[in-house]
Amino acid sequence: MRIVVMLLAVIAACLSIWSLEAGRNGLTIGPFPIADGPPATLYEPQGQAAAPVVVIAHGFAGSRQLMEAYALTLSRAGYLVVSYDLTGHGRNPRPMTGDVTSIDGTTRLLVEEVRQVAKAALRHPRADGRLAYLGHSMASDIIIRAAADEPKPDAIVAISAFSLAVTEDFPANLLLVTGAWEDGLADAAQAMLRLADPTAALGQTVGDPAMGNGRRAVLAPGVEHVGVLYSAPAQQEAVEWLNATFGLQEKAEPAPRGLWIMLLLVAMAALAWPMARLLPKGPAQSRVGLRPFLWATGFPLLVVPLALAPLRTQVLPVLVADYLVLHFAAYGMLGLLALWRNGLLRGQFPPRVWPLAAAVAVFAIAVIGGMLDRYVASFLPNAGRLVIIAGLALGTVPYLVSDAILTEGGRAPLWRVLAARGGFLVSLMGAVALNFDRLMFLLIILPIILLFFVIFGTMAGWIGRRTGLPAIAGIGFGLLLAWALGVTFPLFA
Structure with missing residues (x-):
């Protein structure tokens, strides 16, 4: 059985990687250097013709x-695409500065950065002088x-746009694409559409993109x-909108990257069982x-958000990372104290325990993290983030060791697993509720932690049941979680 599972996992992983790499066929992809600018990647279609x-x-x-799914699809449709890491994000070593809540603060700096990238891209030998922007969430306003x-x-x-800068005729040729499960942003998209035409409905085009005065808002079905x-x-909506604007005819069939990425993650997790x-x-x-068990789960759930609410710290150069370290550490240490x-x-x-935990961490960070870095999101930290990862590990390792022992190395009943991990999520949401203005960015990591519990919690159970030492997975995956959070949060001076 072990050999069969390992074989199937390897086949699934290879099929996923082959399919994801196939989306790059026919393109030239490489670094796009920008003088004193952010790290960027150029996606260049085959041929010598100039392109928007x-x-x-x-x-x-x-x-x-x-953002690579859009970059690949648009490049295969004939566009010269430049995608970059915003200040403080990904491989960009420059931290965000200014007031993140002010238009004249961080937003202004990010707007200037977009223009810097656009000017550099328009100087490319194959650029025909025409330009389009595509941005997601925060970047839509930018x-x-x-x-x-x-x-x-x-x-x-x-x-997934929201911007107070939209008027009835600005910006020109605006396409708004929102997930059907994003109710609030769907309402915002409809409101921005109706600035151009108060009677317009989602899915309707106002004006004409070919004439430079189009506006359209659509919902992507079944996604958030x-x-x-x-x-x-x-x-497809993005390609058709730009084709209508620029008079291009080329179409590219979008590859189902999301499904292949999910299969790859499942395959990597399944491979951990025979290993x-x-x-x-x-x-x-x-x-x-x-x-x-009740003491180790219930007491931290109630005490940690209340005890940490008055504290104000700013040591790590990342938004809310200081609080997150304290929350993980306090929650984990109280749990370990109850167990002790x-x-x-x-x-x-x-x-x-220690060499085996190191082996688990190396496999998770190097192998799984390497796949994530290639196909999902930046996972390779710059030097400035190593200190952040080390700081986060001071909290994530005690917490996940406590969690691993409380769930009995994967042998605890399901209700205990749900209670232990659900309690932590509830405590984190309680902390946000007590200090929403300061800690609202913690809401971003809740899906990451939930996904972590599902995938790596399952893997931790396999390790704990085999070795009888839950601390192996607790330490190994605690280092992984610190790494994942340390490369995700934006740097902020």
């Missing part, structure tokens, strides 16, 4: 990789505001804020009684 330029900007806590000054784009594609980045109908069977077998993890008082930490850390 499309500059792509990602959303908050994103990176170039997250590209709309950038359209007010030179170089002025001929068209804008705003995905991230899924819209992989939606084939959304990509866990290669670890030395140990005795079953000791049971955690109901009373210590009941004698449940005895024998949990024999010498073999």
Whole structure:
């Protein structure tokens, strides 16, 4: 059975990688150097003909990789595409500065950065002088505001958009694409459409993009804020809008990258099961009684958000990272304290735990993280982020060690697993509710932590059941979680 699972996982992973790489066929993809500018990638279609330029900007806590589905589809449709890492994001080592809540603060700097990238892209030998912007979420407002000054784009594609800068006739040729499961942003898109025509409905085009006065708002079916980045109908809308604007006829069939990425993640997770069977077998993890379990889950849930609410710290150069470290550390240490008082930490850390935990961390970060960096989002940190990762590990490792022991190395009943991990998510949401203005950015990582629990929590169970030492997975995946969060949050001076 182990060999069969390993074989199927390898086949699924290879098929996914082959399909994802096939989307690059026919394109020249490489770094696009910009003097004193952000790291960028150029997607160049085959042939020598001049083409319109499309500059792509990602959303908050994103990176170039997250926008690659649009970059590949538009480039295959004949456009010269430049995608870049915004200040403070991805591989961009320059931290965000200014007031993130002010139009004259961080927003102004990001608007200037878009223009810098656009000017550099228009100097490319194959650029024909025409320009379009495409941006997601936060970047939708950035590209709309950038359209007010030179170089002025001929068209804008705003995905999951919200911007107070939109008027009845600005910006010209605006396409609004929103996921059907984004209710609030769907209402915002309809409101921006009706600035041009109060009677217009979603799916209707106002004006004519070929004449430079078009506006359209559509919903991508069955997707939300991230899924819209992989939606084939959304990509088709973008291509058709730009083709109508520039008079191009080429069409590119969007590749189902989202499905292949999910299959790749499942394959990598499935591969961990037979690999866990290669670890030395140990005795079953000791049971955690109901009373210590309730103390170790309920007490931190109630105490941590209240105890940390008055604290104000800013040591790590990342938004809310300081608080996140404290929350993880306090939650984990209180859980470990409850376990220690009941004698449940005895024998949990024999010498073999440390090399095995290191092996788990290396596999997760190097192999799985390498796949994520290639196909999903930036996972390779610059030097400035290593300190952030180390700081986050001071919190994530104690928390995940506590979680691994509480869930009995994968042997605990399902209700206990849900209670232990759900309790942490509830405590984090409680912290946001107590300090919304300061901690609202924590809401961004909730889906990341939930996905982490589903995928890596399953893998941790396989390791714990095999070795009888939950701390192996707790330490290894604690380092992985610190790494994932450390490369996700934007740098901020």
